[in-house]
Amino acid sequence: MGTKRDNIVRPINPASFHAVETGSREHIPGCLSIDFSVAVVLPAGGSGERTGLSTPKQFCTFLNRPLISYTIQAFERIAWIENIVVVVAKNSIDLMVKVVQQFGHKKVKVVLGGSTRHRSIFNGLKAFEEREEDSALKKPKVVIIHDAVRPFVEEDFLLKIAIAAKQQGASGAIRPLVSTVIATTSEGYLDHSLERAKYRASEMPQGFLYDTIYQAYVQCSEADFEFGTECLHLVLQYCGTNARLIEGPHTLWKVTYKQDLFAAESIIKETLAQTACVVTGLCEESTRLAGALQKTLGTQDMHVEIVPTKLRSSSTFISTNWNFIHVTVNSACLADLEELVKTFEETAHSVLYSVVLILVHLDVSEQPSASETMAALGGIRNLAAEAKRRNILLYGILLNHVKDAEQWEEAVENLSQIIASLIKERNPVLTGQLLWA
Amino acid sequence: MGTKRDNIVRPINPASFHAVETGSREHIPGCLSIDFSVAVVLPAGGSGERTGLSTPKQFCTFLNRPLISYTIQAFERIAWIENIVVVVAKNSIDLMVKVVQQFGHKKVKVVLGGSTRHRSIFNGLKAFEEREEDSALKKPKVVIIHDAVRPFVEEDFLLKIAIAAKQQGASGAIRPLVSTVIATTSEGYLDHSLERAKYRASEMPQGFLYDTIYQAYVQCSEADFEFGTECLHLVLQYCGTNARLIEGPHTLWKVTYKQDLFAAESIIKETLAQTACVVTGLCEESTRLAGALQKTLGTQDMHVEIVPTKLRSSSTFISTNWNFIHVTVNSACLADLEELVKTFEETAHSVLYSVVLILVHLDVSEQPSASETMAALGGIRNLAAEAKRRNILLYGILLNHVKDAEQWEEAVENLSQIIASLIKERNPVLTGQLLWA
Numbered sequence: 001m002g003t004k005r006d007n008i009v010r011p012i013n014p015a016s017f018h019a020v021e022t023g024s025r026e027h028i029p030g031c032l033s034i035d036f037s038v039a040v041v042l043p044a045g046g047s048g049e050r051t052g053l054s055t056p057k058q059f060c061t062f063l064n065r066p067l068i069s070y071t072i073q074a075f076e077r078i079a080w081i082e083n084i085v086v087v088v089a090k091n092s093i094d095l096m097v098k099v100v101q102q103f104g105h106k107k108v109k110v111v112l113g114g115s116t117r118h119r120s121i122f123n124g125l126k127a128f129e130e131r132e133e134d135s136a137l138k139k140p141k142v143v144i145i146h147d148a149v150r151p152f153v154e155e156d157f158l159l160k161i162a163i164a165a166k167q168q169g170a171s172g173a174i175r176p177l178v179s180t181v182i183a184t185t186s187e188g189y190l191d192h193s194l195e196r197a198k199y200r201a202s203e204m205p206q207g208f209l210y211d212t213i214y215q216a217y218v219q220c221s222e223a224d225f226e227f228g229t230e231c232l233h234l235v236l237q238y239c240g241t242n243a244r245l246i247e248g249p250h251t252l253w254k255v256t257y258k259q260d261l262f263a264a265e266s267i268i269k270e271t272l273a274q275t276a277c278v279v280t281g282l283c284e285e286s287t288r289l290a291g292a293l294q295k296t297l298g299t300q301d302m303h304v305e306i307v308p309t310k311l312r313s314s315s316t317f318i319s320t321n322w323n324f325i326h327v328t329v330n331s332a333c334l335a336d337l338e339e340l341v342k343t344f345e346e347t348a349h350s351v352l353y354s355v356v357l358i359l360v361h362l363d364v365s366e367q368p369s370a371s372e373t374m375a376a377l378g379g380i381r382n383l384a385a386e387a388k389r390r391n392i393l394l395y396g397i398l399l400n401h402v403k404d405a406e407q408w409e410e411a412v413e414n415l416s417q418i419i420a421s422l423i424k425e426r427n428p429v430l431t432g433q434l435l436w437a
Numbered sequence: 438m439g440t441k442r443d444n445i446v447r448p449i450n451p452a453s454f455h456a457v458e459t460g461s462r463e464h465i466p467g468c469l470s471i472d473f474s475v476a477v478v479l480p481a482g483g484s485g486e487r488t489g490l491s492t493p494k495q496f497c498t499f500l501n502r503p504l505i506s507y508t509i510q511a512f513e514r515i516a517w518i519e520n521i522v523v524v525v526a527k528n529s530i531d532l533m534v535k536v537v538q539q540f541g542h543k544k545v546k547v548v549l550g551g552s553t554r555h556r557s558i559f560n561g562l563k564a565f566e567e568r569e570e571d572s573a574l575k576k577p578k579v580v581i582i583h584d585a586v587r588p589f590v591e592e593d594f595l596l597k598i599a600i601a602a603k604q605q606g607a608s609g610a611i612r613p614l615v616s617t618v619i620a621t622t623s624e625g626y627l628d629h630s631l632e633r634a635k636y637r638a639s640e641m642p643q644g645f646l647y648d649t650i651y652q653a654y655v656q657c658s659e660a661d662f663e664f665g666t667e668c669l670h671l672v673l674q675y676c677g678t679n680a681r682l683i684e685g686p687h688t689l690w691k692v693t694y695k696q697d698l699f700a701a702e703s704i705i706k707e708t709l710a711q712t713a714c715v716v717t718g719l720c721e722e723s724t725r726l727a728g729a730l731q732k733t734l735g736t737q738d739m740h741v742e743i744v745p746t747k748l749r750s751s752s753t754f755i756s757t758n759w760n761f762i763h764v765t766v767n768s769a770c771l772a773d774l775e776e777l778v779k780t781f782e783e784t785a786h787s788v789l790y791s792v793v794l795i796l797v798h799l800d801v802s803e804q805p806s807a808s809e810t811m812a813a814l815g816g817i818r819n820l821a822a823e824a825k826r827r828n829i830l831l832y833g834i835l836l837n838h839v840k841d842a843e844q845w846e847e848a849v850e851n852l853s854q855i856i857a858s859l860i861k862e863r864n865p866v867l868t869g870q871l872l873w874a
Binding site: 172174175177178179180181182183184188189190192193194196198199200201202203229230232233236242243244245246250251253254256257259260262263264265266267270370371374381417418420421425427429430433434435436 | 609611612614615616617618619620621625626627630631633635636637638639640666667669670673679680681682683687688690691693694696697699700701702703704707807808811818854855857858862864866867870871872873
């Protein structure tokens with residue numbers, strides 16, 4: 001799929017999937033920091049019937065992690081967001097608590113939901129009212145309400161929502177309508193169609209002054225709790241607060257059907273594949289190959305850094321990358337890989353996203369022997385099995401050095417295609433294999 | 438991603454991606470065949486700005502084929518659809534003609550579009566009016582209008598649309614609204630929200646009596662041509678025809694953004710991975726392994742058939758499968774594979790979808806020698822490169838026979854995981870590799 005190159009800075013965090021539309025990443029002048037408290041309520045009580053899956057969609061996993069954890073992480077990485085209240089149905093509480101522990105979410109409080117979406121949101125808001133001694137929650141100035149199944153929300157858009165909510169009392173994301181909206185007769189015939197330009201789809205996130213939305217819920221009727229869908233409508237009706245509407249990027253879309261889960265997985269994979277780090281040691285041949293790879297992978301939209309020293313001492317590279325290519329001419333290199341795996345384990349780097357680790361073994365001997373090399377590297381299988389338990393995907397690629405310049409170029413091109421493909425697919429089944437470039 | 442097993446018959450054609458919602462596949466009693474003529478108009482003139490891609494989205498390719506060809510194929514495979522008029526912008530005509538040739542579309546006529554969607558549709562309709570001697574188009578009773586970027590439309594739903602159009606003059610697909618629809622003030626504030634239950638999203642396909650929609654276009658105003666979006670509205674206004682609205686499956690969704698292209702690709706891949714054919718020859722060990730694979734792949738939702746004879750004489754298996762596993766104990770097996778590749782070439786089987794061909798070499802010797810096997814099978818690389826040019830993806834897997842029952846079971850489980858993964862990913866970069874199970 002040929003994608004247009006974007007000029008934006010590549011994200012460190014895969015949760016920040018960038019909208020490609022122009023204008024969506026503009027900054028609000030003078031508003032780069034927030035001087036009031038902001039918390040989030042994430043209603044996650046849905047049953048997910050529409051995906052056709054047996055698991056509620058917020059708990060469907062891809063790349064070993066449930067959707068809800070990606071959404072939580074999208075908020076948790078933002079410094080000015082203090083707390084995230086996740087509201088879940090009774091039979092999902094245990095699962096949710098386990099997810100919070102497993103993926104190390106620090107800002108989350110899990111709260112029991114109600115029988116409808118509005119009751120769940122109100123329960124989430126009430127969590128800030130409880131004056132328990134041990135409660136880490138304090139009432140925020142602004143509360144952002146979001147869907148658990150919209151994982152790709154970005155900081156700059158949340159900033160706009162939070163600031164507009166502080167200024168106007170309420171704010172919400174809108175999008176142009178994708179389809180024409182029509183009114184139907186009770187017999188199933190067309191009554192009339194709406195003029196598309198006058199209407200918008202109301203999306204999430206929405207922001208509110210905490211006191212405003214809380215008061216709206218205190219005053220609203222049973223019918224609102226039972227049948228209402230729109231928080232913006234409640235603050236208008238009960239508090240006279242007219243929400244500021246802000247056009248959001250299309251990446252705010254709601255994961256509703258099975259095809260959306262596929263799309264979300266592909267987006268995360270694509271984002272994880274934007275950067276890689278080549279570790280070479282100080283060997284001349286490895287360094288030269290690394291340079292060639294940097295160039296060829298660059299043409300495939302991947303930004304590659306070369307680390308000449310041992311990775312262990314380069315914690316910056318570890319913390320900002322999810323793909324590592326270890327280039328070596330030494331067939332006794334498995335010990336180095338083992339050390340790398342340990343480093344990832346110690347830094348807990350692979351908790352949120354799988355780490356891809358590719359050994360590239362360059363055979364520079366005059367008469368390369370496949371069987372000798374394979375015997376020397378046979379241990380990669382056990383090491384890969386061990387690493388996989390830590391969410392680290394280890395693959396090996398063998399490459400014979402050839403003197404002919406054209407052949408060598410072709411071999412490097414082939415190698416970089418295999419590397420790019422392993423990084424993009426993140427296939428756990430093929431770990432421990434030795435491939436030939 | 439854990440998907441719920443569905444009870445429906447597995448599709449032979451990957452274009453028939455089944456909706457999982459209940460009710461969407463019910464049959465209309467007594468209406469299983471159509472006794473009037475039906476043609477299709479596919480406006481495909483959009484520029485695809487919303488995907489953020491440089492190619493208009495209907496020409497974006499996945500699995501080596503542009504989106505528009507999948508949509509065409511969804512109609513072409515239906516016997517009662519006679520013609521498909523594809524309307525494209527001037528600068529896409531050559532590309533479209535090339536696509537029609539390359540993928541062997543037989544029912545398509547390419548027509549030049551107009552400056553707006555309505556003008557393009559009208560141009561498409563006018564193609565049936567031209568009384569050229571050499572024209573294969575004859576005016577149909579019913580015309581179905583669809584979007585080029587909704588590739589997963591199914592026969593049973595098209596049947597409902599065509600029959601309702603014949604009976605009522607017009608019919609259209611609707612879907613429940615995913616988001617609340619709101620009216621905005623000109624200053625960007627909330628004006629009011631619509632009651633979600635009263636409205637529907639108008640989707641495609643739509644069906645019309647040909648004469649009705651044609652007359653509507655003949656009578657409609659310049660403003661309709663310029664700003665209108667809804668054909669159903671035109672036939673209501675100009676012909677007094679009130680369209681019958683039919684709820685469609687969610688799979689009708691419109692490929693609009695980049696994430697939708699990802700989703701469409703994943704759906705096609707998943708559908709292609711539902712069946713496989715294991716070719717064993719008459720050897721006892723191969724047959725036994727094939728039986729074990731049938732069982733383990735079955736637990737991964739793949740339906741496996743075993744073909745004990747040579748595949749060449751089993752044209753049924755060839756025409757209904759896109760995945761073949763050749764199990765052998767003979768290391769001189771590349772000639773068989775070469776023959777298979779030739780068969781696919783002769784039958785043009787890989788024109789629409791890539792064919793996955795996996796060699797599983799079972800080493801039953803007392804002392805398996807990796808280097809000998811690899812030397813014998815080294816030629817797979819060249820064969821794979823050759824096959825790839827014909828859209829056939831060839832991979833090799835090596836498996837040593839072990840006597841211990843538990844170890845053997847584990848090896849077979851591992852083998853079937855690799856097979857399932859190769860079939861699901863359809864990765865062209867890894868063809869020609871020899872993997873170890």
